[in-house]
Amino acid sequence: MSNGTVSLWNGEGRRIHIQEVGTRDGLQAEEAFVPTEDKIALVDALSATGLAKIEVTSFVSPKAIPALRDGEQVMREITRVPGVVYSALVPNIRGAERAIDANTDEFNLVMSASESHNLSNLRMTRAQSFAALSEVSALARQAGAAVNVSLSCVFGCPMEGDVPEATVLDWCARYIEELGAGGVTLCDTTGMAFPTQVAALTRAFRARWPQTELTLHFHNTRGLGLANVMAAIDAGADRFDASLGGIGGCPYAPGASGNVCTEEIVHALALMGYDCGVDLERLVSAAKRLPPLLGHDIPSQIVKAGRRLDLHPRPADFEAIRERALGRA
Numbered sequence: 001m002s003n004g005t006v007s008l009w010n011g012e013g014r015r016i017h018i019q020e021v022g023t024r025d026g027l028q029a030e031e032a033f034v035p036t037e038d039k040i041a042l043v044d045a046l047s048a049t050g051l052a053k054i055e056v057t058s059f060v061s062p063k064a065i066p067a068l069r070d071g072e073q074v075m076r077e078i079t080r081v082p083g084v085v086y087s088a089l090v091p092n093i094r095g096a097e098r099a100i101d102a103n104t105d106e107f108n109l110v111m112s113a114s115e116s117h118n119l120s121n122l123r124m125t126r127a128q129s130f131a132a133l134s135e136v137s138a139l140a141r142q143a144g145a146a147v148n149v150s151l152s153c154v155f156g157c158p159m160e161g162d163v164p165e166a167t168v169l170d171w172c173a174r175y176i177e178e179l180g181a182g183g184v185t186l187c188d189t190t191g192m193a194f195p196t197q198v199a200a201l202t203r204a205f206r207a208r209w210p211q212t213e214l215t216l217h218f219h220n221t222r223g224l225g226l227a228n229v230m231a232a233i234d235a236g237a238d239r240f241d242a243s244l245g246g247i248g249g250c251p252y253a254p255g256a257s258g259n260v261c262t263e264e265i266v267h268a269l270a271l272m273g274y275d276c277g278v279d280l281e282r283l284v285s286a287a288k289r290l291p292p293l294l295g296h297d298i299p300s301q302i303v304k305a306g307r308r309l310d311l312h313p314r315p316a317d318f319e320a321i322r323e324r325a326l327g328r329a
């Protein structure tokens, strides 16, 4: 935190945990169905990069999200690397049963702080979602799985506008204090968050629940992704969702687009001296697998431009230019 002794701009080796959501949030809205074996290979490649957590898939209705209809097979057939938490999005009891069958480490429960988005995305009121999630979290506990709750639209809803901070904190209190969730993710579903707002909500959360695992989940829809990450770090956050290649978006949130890009965030934080514990080269080579699988380009600037010190050859006639410049030719 910028408290006069620690600089935001100099990470000094401080650990930031990056959680990959590319094979869930990233693939869920893609038109192309990425073949199951390619999804498994992608998760395995990500597991070898040092990421803290990977959201492998979702156990939602295959009618709602056909791109992830192979969730069980993917979760069962990935190679688990010790220390990596393999998570999946779970919206209801049916999803919880599937997640248990597939031996999922962490259930990422989902609902929205906005009634309009909750109804659009999950076809339930927030109260109905909360009741369903209470049952899901009891099942998860019986199965020995961890529970995180992702709360969508906390920085604004594309249909309702701003969501009051008190509403967001009330829902967080219910997850943490009634449901016993070990972690909460504050999600900016359609890129409406801005740094001062992010810092205020992060500080309010941290002050009230200093022990709860807090994750920030940003979409880069309006280009504020990295600024929001920095504001959250300044306010005490150390855990972020990000998506390989910068793909992603909720298909039931109007105007949604890609998450903050994993390799861009890791690259930027590493330059500032933060330790994400991630091998950037491996991450970039995993990201390069995406365009042929998806059939389109990806937002990642690091895949396009390379890392800061990935240098280019001088022009072919460089020596001739120099000789001329020095008056020797």
Ligand SMILES: CC(C)(COP(=O)([O-])OP(=O)([O-])OC[C@H]1O[C@@H](n2cnc3c(N)ncnc32)[C@H](O)[C@@H]1OP(=O)([O-])[O-])[C@@H](O)C(=O)NCCC(=O)NCCSC(=O)C[C@@](C)(O)CC(=O)[O-]
Binding pocket: 025, 028, 058, 059, 060, 061, 062, 063, 064, 065, 089, 091, 092, 093, 094, 095, 096, 098, 110, 121, 122, 123, 150, 151, 152, 153, 187, 188, 189, 190, 217, 249, 250, 251, 252
């Ligand atoms: C919420 C429901 C389930 C309600 O779906 P529904 O259609 O209202 O509910 P239903 O219970 O009547 O079920 C309809 C059919 O789906 C089946 N079904 C129902 N549930 C499941 C399940 N879990 N697994 C497998 N099948 C399921 C169920 O068995 C039935 O099949 P049928 O009888 O017609 O053959 C559905 O609308 C759904 O799955 N929606 C998914 C929405 C979704 O995945 N959205 C994107 C993820 S959230 C997100 O991206 C935001 C986030 C997390 O990234 C953070 C952020 O940025 O904000």
